């Protein structure tokens with residue numbers, strides 16, 4: 711009986727303090743505030759990104775706010791029909807001051823995760839001891855109407871729905887390149903920076919596959935929306 715009373719009191723105390731909590735929580739920790747691309751990574755952010763897949767209007771709103779704050783530049787593309795249809799894809803052309811080797815087509819959730827990834831990569835690079843900011847990202851595409859590993863049979867790749875992005879290298883403002891194929895193992899500082907950039911992919915995408923996964927990924931990071939924090 712005493713335990714039951716304690717539980718009731720605790721529930722009441724929680725319920726009473728909820729409005730105060732919701733007002734004073736930072737936006738990134740509040741389950742009811744819409745996602746912003748500057749939110750810290752974590753389970754709540756991951757949940758909010760997942761939820762955007764079922765809410766195109768809310769997703770586009772996140773991207774439009776990100777564009778207004780200068781974190782990303784993108785345009786809305788017409789819906790594509792065919793074997794690999796795309797509903798309202800976005801074409802991402804740059805991430806603020808970070809340029810791209812070419813623009814890429816992305817599902818809205820991939821565009822959101824990619825923007826968050828680039829925002830956080832700047833801090834990750836600094837922590838890895840790289841003092842020149844990120845200036846350019848080289849990639850080999852996002853949308854490709856094909857099966858996994860280009861197989862004849864089997865399930866469609868995440869690339870068939872523009873839900874994955876393949877990055878091959880990063881250029882710093884001082885001109886230096888960090889290339890996945892060349893620098894994954896050495897020199898030591900480039901390797902540490904690339905490992906930090908790959909790890910940051912785990913925090914922002916559903917899955918992050920790199921050179922340690924298999925030979926097919928020796929030259930690039932595959933960042934996709936399937937799964938939840940799957941990193942290999």
Ligand SMILES: [Zn+2]
Nearest residue numbers: 874875876932
């Ligand atoms: Zn890929």
